Amino acid sequence: MNKIRGKSRPVLRLLISVSVVVIVASGISVAVYGGYLAKRIEKRFAGRRWNIPSTVYSDTTLLYPGQAVNRPFLYEKLRRLGYNEVSRSPLQKGQMHRQAGFIDIFLHDFTSPFFEQTGFAVRVRFRHDHITTIARIENDQAVPILELEPEELMRFYGPNRERRQLISIDRVPRYLIHAVLAAEDSGFYHHHGVDFAGILRALITNLRKGTISQGGSTLTQQLAKNYFLTPERTYRRKLRELLIALVLEYKYDKNEILEIYLNEIYWGQRGSVSINGVGEASLFYFGKPVERLSIGEAATLAGLIKAPNTYSPYVNKSRCLKRRNEVLAAMRQNDWLTDAQLNAALPRPVKPAGYTADHRRAPYFMDYLTRQMADLYPPDVLSSLGLSIFTTLDTQVQMAAEQALARGLARLEAARPALKRKKPGEKLQGAVIVIQPKTGYILAMVGGRNYGISQFNRATQARRQPGSAFKPLVYVTALDQFTPADHLSNTPRTYSVDGKAWRPKNYDAHAPGEVTLRQALAKSYNLASVNLGIKVGLQSIVDTARAFGLSTTVKPLPSLSLGTFEVIPLELARAYCVFAANGMLPFPLAIKEVMDDSNQMLDQHHASVKRLISPAKAYIMNDLLRSVTTEGTAAAMKSMGVNWPAAGKTGTTNNARDAWFIGYTPDILALVWVGFDGGGSIHSTGSRAALPIWADLMKAIPQYISGEWFTMPSGVVRQTICTDSGQIAVKNACPRIREEIFLETNVPLKPCPIHRKRFPFKHFLNKIKKLFRHD
Template identity: 65%
Template sequence: MVPILELGPEEIMQFFGPEREKRHLVSIHQVPDDLIHAVLAAEDGRFYKHHGIDPRGILRALYTNLRHGAIRQGGSTLTQQLAKNYFLTPERTLSRKINEAILSVIIEAIYEKDDILEIYLNEIYLGQKGSVSINGVGEASSFYFDKPVKKLTLPEAATIAGLIKGPNHYSPYVDKSRCKDRRNMVLKAMNRKGWLTDNQLKAALSAKVEPAGFKIQGNKAPYFIDYLSRQIETLYPTEVLNSLGLSIHTTLDMQVQTAAELALEKGLAHLEKSNPALRREKVEEKLQGAIIVMQPKTGYILAMVGGRDYKASQFNRITQSRRQPGSAFKPLVYLTGLEEFTPASRLSNDPKTYMINGKTWEPKNFLPSDEFNVSMREALAKSYNLATVDLAMKIGLEKIVNTTTGFHFSTPVKPYPSLALGAFEVIPLELARAYCVFAADGMQSYPLSLKDVTDENGNLLKQKHMNIERLTSSSKAFIMSSMLRSVATEGTAMSLINRGISWPVSCKTGTTNDFRDAWFVGFTPDILALVWVGFDNGDSIFTTGSAAALPIWADLMNTIPQYVSENWYKMPAGVVQATVCSESGLSAHKGCPDPEKEIFLKEKVPTVFCPIHKKPGLLDKIFNLIGKDTNDSKN
């Protein structure tokens, strides 16, 4: 048993050996006849009549498959299945099939039939409990029906036998209707074999499929544990993980994890209450959400909530889903833009029509705007689509693709104009990792779920090194953090102040077409959190990232004050502040009516004075002096 420890440390989970599987061994004498008959009816009705391979079964399967023009039935005996699972690789080759047949005959020559059946019943894979495999009928009885195998009813026994063909496909936790259909097929096969009377069959067919309910080992951070179980195998050699007595120290902060789970459930419930159109009866169709909380500089994952209810769905929407980021992708466009432009550079916010593969594309702003010429800072803060596309076309779409690829997004990115508006799919964890670059002075760390592993003597085991890369300069990262701070002070996230977020925060909202996805990503130098809200099937949620995801983020932050401070980034040496004209974005002079301070890369400070406004001439200066003297004399 390998305990997994969090900072503290508090035990949050135990792994069950290197195979990540759990089983409860049972004797053949503990297995009820109904389950034995159900397994034989489903998998090998002539088990007690053949000697490892069954020519009659092979011919029957061949005939059935030819008649249907598809693979409907297999010809493998229980002994062949055991040989394949226990001794051979899963490759589908003729040589492996021959070896399987030879091994089956050898096994039958060495062992009694009941011994073979007992081994099979304890070895067969029957489902998945998160990252842990369910093997054997003993463990399956507990997992699906919360009872020992000897107390299984006839319908329950047939259900377990029906799982062998496809444990996750026919699981009662995945699809009860499909599970019942498969169970009934097994029951009818038992009846044909004479193991059930017609009355028993009729009663069993009418029984409901009623699993006990998904139980979580330890009941703590199950989505995080699943991610950890996969990540640890990439960081440590298999031979090391095979050792007993290892302690795995995770990055998880249970206070943050609990706060994230509560904030998500509270936020989703509020959305459903506010809009009845978001309510769904079926558990698998309910409104969903996900949260990831990280330390930007280390990559440590403090909390991971991959969905609303792990018992209902073990699909991790942080690490496994692919969703369009919408406006949450825009910071990558603006970072690319800093190569040629500045936060004060002017962008066109006018409607335009673009030609894409012979078709016209007319992007629109989310809300109408009478501002047709805006700065880069304002365009990002207010999430103007038209200005963002204008910037993207000026700098070149290929450059944005290169930036995105460099940030280690694994999903395909194409140089289409709609890329600027986040019209492609991303994995939420990868989006959070991208924002960490802005929060960590331009460095990108690897998302880590564990800090280290120690053996039973407390010795630290050597871990595979995960690179921390510089993806942009600290100067550009600082400017991006500053521009994203404007999202909270003058842009789409101004409501944060009304939700108790009074400290400095950089952030971005995101909403996709037809309101399918709502995003909010916010960070400080110490912490970053991403929130996603949407339906798994892509139904509209009828609202924006600022209305759906932002409140959840704010609620979470307000409940973890230990990670909140007034700390902000120090201006790097490569960044300077200068006064510019708010209308032209160029160096201001005394004729500019509304000058403002802006930050720039040292080499990008405007050297040209504003051409829009008239510089004061000699007469203007004289009149100004006269006016000043007159005012002074009056005083």
């Protein structure tokens, strides 16, 4: 027996020695690994903790007394901005209340590139479709201009596609913190990152079930898992989670850990995009910032953490309600709620704000803007630095443009069923561009009928023949040599083009053989326009086209005046802006300002214009193009409900492959194109296919229609002329006269040669007739 004991002592000593070595080695390993983790955590937290996608916003919306408004569009805009409609005042922030003659709005707080606005309550009064007054509700103080915050249009997501709005712990209400702790870790402020009793309970449960179904994780461990580790369920990962939690608690205080947790945690799904952080979750589920959450709403959010897509109020309200009540009960159990607060919260239903799937609005405009942003910032910056990009887009104009195009194309197909195509890629298409001519701000852009089917942007990428829509560039070139009263030949003639005979013709086969320049443009006579182009000089017209910003190849051929080459619609719209902007060519702008995540200005894009023609020449062109809408090819505009002065030009190409209308007022310009991508005939003209869409759009945006016309500048002279000769009318002699405008350098100086010689005899006859007239 003693021999056995003697032999066992060396073995025991060996085992103890090995155990000590293992324990020491393990301790050293843990210490080394802990040091490694500490450096890794410190480095991660010292830098940018999250990749925040940059956000694209629309322009702000201005409201002011006297402004015409489309009230249904305004109410819809307020709903998109997150204003909840309530049945009565007084209001809380983010609420609105409508009555027959007014609307009360309690504005949100928001930061623009130039000022920060603290929300206040206002009453906007209407009479018919005009704003009469705007005043603060608290003191009835008049508000001369009310600015509504911009709408979010898109975010530049990285590969993780996460929406996250960072908040500081100071902004989080105490009852929301208590709700989260009641749901996830009621002992958070009492442990050091790990709840060993909880881990032991979970371990026993897992051993019984034979799977890892419980983790016993503290809030700190959840942060370690979500922020540093993969979601795999293994004991090895669990050990790493435990060590990271201990290091986190050692290096950071509780509130900092809680703040990082609240900004990191996953809170659900919006389409293909995940909702992360309590700031984003509050907006997604309840349409309000965390400061304005009720106790019940806070408990609802806290209850979602366990399984966001299981307890989501958008998925199952009854399950969500049950989970919320469990959290409320846990809050009461921890003395974080009084009985009165609990009893007040329990009966209330769960009422989520509602949402649409996360998708880009104004998608063709967004594609255009994305290409511009790519020239300014690399993709990783846009997807990680949380920039705020403010654009020129007016969402009301964009919606009106999309709706007008959809209705217009549907009308055309209904009127002519042969235009309908079964294959989505072959359907009748269209494009709409709306620009502020004096600034170049792009207010709306529709590049096609359905972005989901075709992402090809016909507004910026298509090359189509402009047809007669090009004629204004011919006529503006001619104003150096011709006047609106000059007569042009409108008779058929054969031209040689590349060795082949070319014989153009008028759309109207019964057009007169001679017309004035004004009539030729108003009625869009092809023969007169070709004749004018040759007299002016084809190369001069080519030079004008290039100066006006058309980048496509334009050759000095006789057919040039009829727009037989290709143009990009946005460039053609820009060219027309020269007339509407009193002779200035603007640069099309989609981006106004870019701010960083600290609201510091990074980029600011101002309107950029250059003078191309004199204000006098622009005024004459505006007057000529107004004749198109009053007595020419777009005269049907009035019957479509356009009862304000406007200028514009229709365009139709050979075989009716393209239909155009570009129309404008002093404040706004819109281009409409209709056609098939494949070039098939639409069997219609610009006045029948494109003009109704333009009129429909304009009527929907009354805030841009002042009803005013251009002021006549210096350098323009009015003169009464004889329409038969184009010269100064002889009083009581010329039978057909009209008031015409001229450049002061090109005014008719001679009296009418046709009727001047006959004046004395005619005057004598008129006197004789008066003597014998019996009244």
